Amino acid sequence: MVNGINLALQFLDSFAFIVLAAAGLAIIFGIMGVINLAHGEFILVGAYATTLSATKLGLPLAAAMLVGTLVTAAFGVVVERFIISGAVPNWIGQETVGRNLVEPLYDRLADSMVATFGLSLIMVQGARVVFGNSIDTVGTPFGNIAYGAFSYSTYRIVLSGVSIALLVGVYYIFTKTEYGMTARATIQDEETARALGVDTERIYMATFAIGSGLAGLTGALFAPTLSMQPTLGDQFLVEAFVAVVVGGPSVVLGTALSGGVLGAIQAVFTNLYGTFFGRIALLAAAMVALRFLPDGITGFIEAVQSRRQEGQ
């Protein structure tokens, strides 16, 4: 019975972790065709901004988290303008030598991986230079729940709830707001969207800001539970990455399903063989999934649904 609770809690933990880590990345990958390997460092920005707001500025935790999220979103806009779309270097190029200097990174999956990895190196070491090897942490709120001989952090249970709320929120943004509709039209067919008067540049900028903001939110939410080091982004990156690709084209459903499936696998293996093997199992499952479901889980579901409709 207790082991069942342990397993359930582990699953919620994995699920929340994966969903929160992946959400921002999924939006950017799904809409812009950019793989942001600096995603971990965006989470770092959120975590550090939150922690510093709480410890240095004395803000209450919730307000600090808001600050963390907004700072990261703003940082995302800067990165988007300078690196992803190349708008600023190209503007400089036009003003000085009369031509564009760079190509945007949209749909250049391999190049965007490499370029953003460069960015992540700069950010991690930059953080180390500016803030040192670690900064003071914020305590974890809400205390613990006890059951049998075990206790579990209440906060982490709260995070599972937050992750579900997040999925619902993102779903709402993408289906009920004007931005969401326009963004989805742009994914479907950029040329047509532009021909219909959509400012695709703005959509991409807004999308990157939202994706970055979500990464910042993740950093903010996990800040009380992590040790504040410049490398804290590393633990999120691979799981996020893997969950996004396994999830497939549908941002919300994909992230939710891969969070569920991969989270379950990780929880079971962690329970039986320890955290290392839990991680290995998650990664191995991802490799197998990519090999057999190249369009991700939601891509596969779409194909099956249509085949059903045909009366197969």
Place this chain on the structure above:
Amino acid sequence: MATDAPTDGGQSLAARVRARFEGPNTIGNSNGFWVGFLVAVAALVAFPLVGNAEQFSLFLVLSLLGLSLSVVWGYTGVLSFGQVVFFGLGGYTFAVVSINFATPGGITAAVLAGVVGGGLGAAVLGYFMFYGGVRDVYVTIITLVATMVLHTFMAQTAGSEWTIGEAALGGFNGMPDIPLLKLGVGAASFQFMYNAIPVWVPGFGTVELDPFYYLALVLLVGTYLGLRALVNSDYGRAMVAVREDEDRTRMFGYNVKRIKLVVFILGGALAGLSGVLYAARNVFIDPTVFTLLFATLPVIWVSVGGRKSLLGAIIATIAIEYIRVTLGGELALVMLGALLLGTILFLPNGIVPWVHRLARQNRPAPADAEGPETPDPTEASES
């Protein structure tokens, strides 16, 4: 042009041999290039007299790793973040076999085992991916995930149950007791590590030379020439065609899956060899070879050096690693990141090809006019 008949009657043997190493797939097909090449090799041979050969040998070893990615990515279009998987497999296999059979014969066999280990790993992963129809960026992602799997796995091998024969895998602490590299059998063997050979050099007197440095140099130059011949051969042209347009190449009757797998295995074996030399040189190996940073280093070297250029890969590896080791610490990584970012944004084809293009533009008449397949200077063509 390998196996194309010469268009004029009877070229000399030297010209025919040289023609195997030249073509549009490599930079430098002129007399000037080969002269420069020989000068550079001579300089490298003489380097230990004036420089730190022990440190430099590391760069030579890593250049093999860079070349392995250049072949796989630059020439066949497969961006692999997983070359370090085969590098690490090579190093660990070498360590395990050489610790268990610490005789010269055993150590020599361990070298072969390491190379085979790297190649075998690539065969398994490559078959899984290419024959499963995995394409493009998903190959990159799977290779990256494979690196993470190996990192996580090797990191938790700390317990004493993780021992193969006499060799404990050691988890995060790695394997420290690798025997010194001795190649050969029994008495007919030679020690390459921690061995100093006194040689009399005119002008320098008797100097102590490091044989490992020369071993690495010979292997690197040999590999470079071998790869040059490969990419300029029929098979090399097929590789390039696969990179340019897979579907179209398939429609000319080429078995694209097999080509990718074969090249991937070659890349794995090369990376494995690099890993063997790395472990032999450091007399140590640990899971840091599987970290994300280390996995990205070859991508950085090859991106900056020019992914379609073998020479670019070597030059960039040596230059970047030298700067990284000299600067050290955070500054080096910031520089690395900036270099990577700058190159992808402004010079997506890499630095060495860009320099080469500038150099050719500034010549009064293209010195490559006598090359076999370079564009005719009177036609409209790219420089």
Place this chain on the structure above:
Amino acid sequence: MSESETESESRPLGPNVRQTAAEMATGDRTDTLLQTDGLVKRFGGFTATDDVDFGVAAGELRCLIGPNGAGKSTLLKLITGTYEASEGHIYYDGHDITDLEPHERVQRGISMKFQVPSVYGDLSVRENARLPIQRFADGAERNERVDRAIEAAGLTGYEHVDASALSHGQQQQLEIGMAASLEPDLLLLDEPVAGLDVAEREAIAERVTRLNEEEGIAFVVIEHDTDFVASIADEVTVLHNGEVFREGPIEEVKADPAVQRIYLGEEE
């Protein structure tokens, strides 16, 4: 490349396929080279190819026409193996090739020119022309074949020019040449004259006719230009909504009011 087997040898064709082959037999065109049987291709919820029985005789010059979205390119890609069939079979030269990989089908004698001109841009004309040929010819024979291919494409003198610097028409000629240099028995052309002017179109029409008459290569050509089609085709197949709508000599098909209606979008 292998020669077509005569029909007298027993072939593993399905029952209704033999019937269709016999139906198509007219005069000396009794050798069925290619035959599809109930071919279906679905993409998700969309059926691009719907139960198609399509046959081509050896040495025949067939044009595939129909409104946009009718499934013409899809059918070609099913024949080459680029797309895997959802249902049905494809028979070529007496063998069921449905499960063969594209490169295996090419090695048996099917060749294709893609819709979007896709020469290897960074390679020179000569390097492009060499690529298909190097797989089966060496030394002096190779050089000869490459020379011939370049000449047939009208590109003598452009040998060392980068293929990306060629004009659109020249690229089409080069591509046709590369596909033909494999000495196929069946050559599939997807819109070979799209974007070309009248003179270039005539040059391609002449080339295709010559390859068909002199080398006996069977063709399946997708084209929208009715003049071009009229000048080269023996027979025409009209596709509509993924199905075979009409087949026959071009004059008959053109005059058919039902065909005219589907082009105007009134037929369902």
